[in-house]
């Protein structure tokens with residue numbers, strides 16, 4: 373699938389597009405063969421300035437998923453594990469707020485797990501950049517910089533069988549490494565909803581425009 377063309381960076385909507393940027397970030401597909409990643413026109417700053425954010429978010433997604441399926445095992449072993457060994461700032465951030473918590477199973481048995489915070493602003497930035505890029509990829513229109521993009525991590529598996537979710541467009545990148553569903557309001561194209569599923573085990577919801585404002589009210 374070829375992306376539409378733009379002389380302006382589709383992420384910031386202002387600077388000239390002199391590079392192509394992967395959306396979602398390339399590092400999220402470590403170990404995936406023939407991933408057929410998506411790229412969009414981007415400026416130098418948006419493309420290169422984001423790699424540290426991308427690496428951090430990949431690590432936290434991978435740590436949250438664990439090694440529960442072959443794809444997430446690949447993500448950890450080929451990417452996230454190396455990041456935390458190599459990157460001191462990431463290691464410190466992780467250790468600073470990780471703690472052991474008791475998890476009680478359905479049978480009443482107790483196991484200890486590591487709980488940690490995902491850095492919200494970094495997570496928001498990476499998901500917002502990905503969404504602006506994919507928005508352009510599908511619409512051929514740059515989402516104006518003034519339009520708010522709001523990302524939240526979903527803590528459980530959302531119900532994908534509702535009528536509203538089934539009406540969304542369905543996309544799959546890298547043999548299921550990233551599945552996303554999206555819908556854009558026809559009479560208000562700045563408003564859109566995106567549901568991401570990374571490695572079948574990590575879910576996020578992103579909204580733009582008026583949909584984003586509505587969601588902010590909802591979660592306050």
Ligand SMILES: [Zn+2]
Nearest residue numbers: 381384415418
């Ligand atoms: Zn830019």
